[in-house]
Amino acid sequence: MIRVLGSIAGLTAAIAILYSLQQTMPGYADITRPIAVHGAIGDRLMARNFELTATKVTLAQRIVLRTGTRERVFETTGLWAVVEAQAAARHESVTVTAASWLGPSGSRYAMSQRFPTMPGLLPSERLEPGLPRKVLMLFELPESQAKDATILVSRTPFTPIDNELHIKTNVPTPLFVRNVARITRGTTPGDWRLEIQ
């Protein structure tokens, strides 16, 4: 009788241990998750192959791209977040293609892909070591996601076991939403200017 009880107890314990191992096993996404580098607006953050300093976050109702005398207006149902930054490569030329706005609810808003010809955007600039340049990141997001957000920047959208910058934003309450963020294309290629109205 005691031997039977003992074997039942052993079996139950084995099932419990195996179940808990199965439930707590880290998934593929956890094993290969990016390595976070934390910081805030104004901090110079170092990733493995690039460095970036986010300098300013501006919220705006619409974005205007001005080329010569022609203006193209980009409207949204939510808000635009315009993030200005200084970025450079560290050891060799690099293009940083992925940035998202991680809202307080945990939703990730990837950089807007509505501007194929906009100058100065982070993914379209080739960064060189030792030559920091001004870049822009444009996000489209609902008003509720504007506060307490983190900007995530990494070299590619999927960066297994590589660095990802986590930049805490400082959007004040109540939200200060500007009317227009106007990006004017300069006369030389790649030259641009940002005005907030």
Place this chain on the structure above:
Amino acid sequence: MSGRFSIGTLGKRAVAFIIAGLGAVLAVLISFASALYEASQPKDLLQVAAGQPVDTGRWTVVVRRADFGKSVKGAPASQQDRLAVELDLTNRSAATSPGYTRILELESPPAGLQRPTFYLARDSAIAAGLHPDMPERVIAVWTWPPGAPPPQKLRFKVASQIYKKRDNLYGAPGWFPGPTAATLDLMVGGPDPAAGAK
């Protein structure tokens, strides 16, 4: 040989094997029978009309109207006949995604029909990733094969997508094609259900 079968004459090992074998056979039978039963009882597919929202898992879709011709509202002009379907998409997942391109499928497409191109209704630009919780009106445009009869009544299958915490290959989380969520009947050139509402 005693001539009479008795469990007692078998070894303990053999008894264990027989019990395990019977269990396996039972498991196979039950799973086979339940698969057969489920296949024999197809669930009624949800039938929706224009203007009714459909929850497809990853997206909420409201199909609004269909247009046919060389110039369709919301898309750049073209020399070829095109079918344009206007729909409102809301991303219900937690990340920006362009994974809506297979959401509508014609039930009986003409031969040679390619996949549609999606345009944003607000500025006729090609639609890319749509953001979570931001409803967006898009226009799906199919280039109609030359020679195919122009459509009048359309029947679409609305595809669903399912979230897997661990996929079968890597154990990585992701969204995968699911079963058809609904069928949708649409008249070409029908009235705008929300006309005047906005």
